Amino acid sequence: MSLKRKPVIVVSRCLGFGVCRWNGAVLESPLVAALQNEVDFIPVCPECEIGLGCPRPPIRLVRKDLGISLIQPETGIDLTSRMVDFSQRFLCSLSHVDGFLLKRKSPSCGLADIPIYAAPAADSYLDKTGTGLFARAAGELFPKTPKIDEAYAAESFLKLLL
Numbered sequence: 001m002s003l004k005r006k007p008v009i010v011v012s013r014c015l016g017f018g019v020c021r022w023n024g025a026v027l028e029s030p031l032v033a034a035l036q037n038e039v040d041f042i043p044v045c046p047e048c049e050i051g052l053g054c055p056r057p058p059i060r061l062v063r064k065d066l067g068i069s070l071i072q073p074e075t076g077i078d079l080t081s082r083m084v085d086f087s088q089r090f091l092c093s094l095s096h097v098d099g100f101l102l103k104r105k106s107p108s109c110g111l112a113d114i115p116i117y118a119a120p121a122a123d124s125y126l127d128k129t130g131t132g133l134f135a136r137a138a139g140e141l142f143p144k145t146p147k148i149d150e151a152y153a154a155e156s157f158l159k160l161l162l
C-alpha cells in the first residue's frame with residue numbers, strides 16, 4: 001500500500017491479542033491476521049480495564065429510566081459510570097487513531113444490534129437496538145473515524161482508511 005505510515009487501529013483485545021473474554025475463551029480473528037502487516041494495532045479490553053476479571057459473570061445492557069445501563073446481573077453491580085469514565089479517559093488519551101475494529105455482540109465493544117433488557121435478570125431482551133458503551137463513546141469522540149467489527153472484509157476496511 002502507498003501510505004507513508006501504517007494506520008493506527010484500536011482493536012478489541014479479545015480478537016487474538018489476549019485472553020480476556022467473559023468466559024475465558026480464546027478467539028482467533030482472520031481479519032486481524034489479514035491486517036497485522038498493514039496496520040498498527042492498539043489492543044484494549046474495556047471490561048478488564050474497569051476491573052472485571054477473566055473469566056467473569058456476563059454483563060448486559062439494561063434500559064433504566066431514559067438511559068441505558070451496563071449491569072452485571074449475577075452481582076447486581078451497575079458498571080455504567082466505570083465504563084463511561086474509562087472509555088472517555090482511554091479514548092481522549094489517544095494521540096492519533098485511524099480506525100476501530102471492535103468485537104461484535106458485546107455490551108461494551110459492539111457497534112450495533114446489542115440486546116437491551118428491561119431488567120437485569122430478565123429472561124429475554126426488549127430489542128436489539130443497543131450499542132456497547134465503549135463503542136458508543138468511540139462514536140461520540142471519533143464520529144468520522146471508520147469503525148468495523150470482525151466480520152468485515154480486510155480489503156474493504158483498508159479502503160476506508162485511505
Ligand code: SF4
Pocket residue numbers: 012013014015020021022044045046047048103106108109110
Ligand atoms: S468484546 Fe471488548 S470488553 Fe469484551 S472481551 Fe472483547 S475486548 Fe474485552
